[in-house]
Amino acid sequence: MASPTADLHRLLGDRVVTDPDVATGFASDAYPQAQPLSGTEFTVVRARSREDVVTTLRYAAEHRVPVVPQGGRTATTGAAGALPGGIVLSTAAMTTVEILSQERIAVVGPGVINADLRAAAAERGLAYPPDPASSAMCSIGGNVATNAGGLCCVKYGVTADYVRGLEVVLPGGAVVRTGRRTAKGVAGYDLTGLFVGSEGTLGVVTEAVLRLLPLGDPALTVLAVFPTLAATLAGVDALRGARHTPSLLELLDGPSVDAVQAYGDYGFPLGSGGVLLVQSDRAGHTLEDVEEYAVAMRAAGASEVAVAEDRAEADLLLAGRRALNPALHAKGHRFIEDVCVPVTRLGELVRRVHVIADARGLDATCGGHAGDGNLHPCFFYDPDDPASRAAAEAAFDDVVRAAWELGGTLTGEHGVGVQKRPWLAEELGVAEVARQRAVKTLFDPLGIMNPGRGIA
Ligand SMILES: Cc1cc2nc3c(=O)[nH]c(=O)nc-3n(C[C@H](O)[C@H](O)[C@H](O)COP(=O)(O)OP(=O)(O)OC[C@H]3O[C@@H](n4cnc5c(N)ncnc54)[C@H](O)[C@@H]3O)c2cc1C
The missing domain is CATH 3.30.70.2190 (Alpha-Beta Plaits)
Structure with missing residues (x-):
């Protein structure tokens, strides 16, 4: 079979990266990987329009090639890393922004950087509240696909609270619209909610309709x-x-x-x-x-x-x-947790993180979004010492179990990706995993959308 790069270059021209060194730059997200792929092992498409996405997903279905949607590559879970022989479909160049002030909505391309949307809304006296700490680097497509939270969630909620509707291209190239532009609407199932947080496993978001609020005072x-x-x-x-x-x-x-x-x-x-x-x-x-x-x-x-x-x-x-x-990056190699517990159990979680770190002989930090019960404990390890890395992995598992015991979840906002798959079935239960996989199959019968990430 001809390589996807040559085929897709014929179909999409300069949207396809032909320089392997440039492609290597798309190999991984912010999840620490021992050995990221080289740019010769996968194909990168830099879509500029919905039609580019349709062409790519049609090709992928015809040739059974896995596709990884990609935005700002800030995922901490490995959800946006390239797959061998697959296509990385970057929507980072799809950056249109239309703000309808009277309707208090923004209609945006998936590549718009979160901070840019927030600034564009603020210029019109409006606010797009979701503000991940990665706001200056992450894209709206990635935010939608991870249901990103951030610093202001304690008062304003998460991305899902602001997504009114989506345009999504499904594997095979069909274009679907979910949700609505209006302030209210209950026709049909809430497929927008299904796509939000689906980690690129159902389709590629090509447009989002987002709710805006009046701008508050400078905090x-x-x-x-x-x-x-x-x-x-x-x-x-x-x-x-x-x-x-x-x-x-x-x-x-x-x-x-x-x-x-x-x-x-x-x-x-x-x-x-x-x-x-x-x-x-x-x-x-x-x-x-x-x-x-x-x-x-x-x-x-x-x-x-x-x-x-x-x-x-x-x-x-x-x-x-x-x-x-x-600062934590400078401190050394670490595993970052993203557990979320009921807000009244936050103190117990922080204390248990330090008990676990002491028992495993590790350095740990614990900080994050206290107002939501969503913390990012970190366990530091020596990458050259397998015992130290194993201790950090064991501590990660201990914290997930502690969060469950406290009535919480293994991920509050970063998603599952590759990193948290080992725990997902235990949190959801076997029957729920089977139901969710059946939903996945409805949208992606060939199983080519971001396989091996999240529920996929
Ligand atoms: C320093 C730092 C701070 C962070 N702080 C926060 C925080 O406060 N809150 C928080 O929630 N997260 C945080 N994160 C995690 C990360 O920034 C978010 O998950 C963000 O939403 C990812 O957006 P992205 O554009 O970088 O997406 P990527 O990393 O490129 O992709 C993330 C996921 O989205 C999918 N995807 C991307 N674009 C599309 C698309 N167009 N259609 C379908 N699927 C798509 C990918 O396949 C992947 O599954 C942080 C990360 C870093 C590195």
Whole structure:
């Protein structure tokens, strides 16, 4: 059989990458892989239109070639990595944005970068709230396919809460439209909800209709430093009683704070029990709210509380949180968890992460979206020491089981990808996996859409 690259080049011309070195750049996402594929082992199509996607998926079905949809390649789970002999179908160049201010919707191509959409909406006095920490790099197609969350979910929810409708190309090339543009509508099953979070296993999103909100006020921030982990968690509990939900509530435990401060001077004291960052964007009331949050933090036992009085100060206070991911990257090789537990069990989860790390002899950090019960514990290992890597893998398993015991799930927002497949059937149960695979087969009877990822 001729290689997909030569065939697809005849069909799609310069949409197909013919330089293997360039193709290698599309081999993997942010999931650490021992040996990413070389660009000679798969084909890259850089679609610019729906028609390019249709042509590619028609070819893929005729020749039974697996297809990996790809956006910004920021998935932490291996969901967007190339497959040997397969096609990587990048929608990163499909970047149209239309904002219908009166309707409060945006109609966008899948390649639009999250931060660019947020900026375009803000220019019109509107907000697209979902804001993953990877906002400057990840695409709307990827956000839809992972049902991405982010920092503001505590008040505004996740991507699914903003997707009204989708255009999706199915394997074989059929184009389907799901959902609607209108504010309401209940005709038929909610297929939009099915595609959101499906990790590229059902089809390729070529357009999304997204709900927008009126823009809040620029957020103000409180940063509270606590002497102990227990006091940090008491701070989270105190905020649950707040009458006005913060627009952001992020937790860094002591080791996370130390990692950030080792990465750059963000003004954090070393050896603290933890830090909470809390924001309000409530129109006309931001200062009033953050002052109220500051009182609650002090009452919970904070040793230092800083309140931003303007946007610039708020950004400075948040800078340390934004530095968390690069700081953890600089600290060393790690497995990143994404467990989510009922918000009232958050404290137990954090404590158990550290008990597990101690028992396995590992360094660990635990931080994330405290307001949602969704944390990203990290276990650090020495890549040259198989015993250390095995201990980190065992700790990862321990934390998933701890989350289940606490009534939670193995993934709050990053998805399953390759990384969490070993646990998926245990979480869902055999009968549910069978039902979900039957749904998958309805859309992808040949099993060529992102096989080996998520439920696929
Ligand atoms: C530093 C960092 C911080 C992060 N912070 C957060 C966070 O706060 N919250 C959060 O939720 N996630 C976070 N993530 C994870 C990641 O950014 C999200 O999962 C994001 O939604 C992926 O978008 P992407 O465009 O990079 O997609 P990719 O990584 O390219 O792909 C992700 C998935 O989407 C599928 N896909 C991509 N485009 C399409 C399409 N057009 N049609 C169908 N399927 C498609 C892929 O096949 C794959 O399954 C973070 C990642 C990093 C590296």
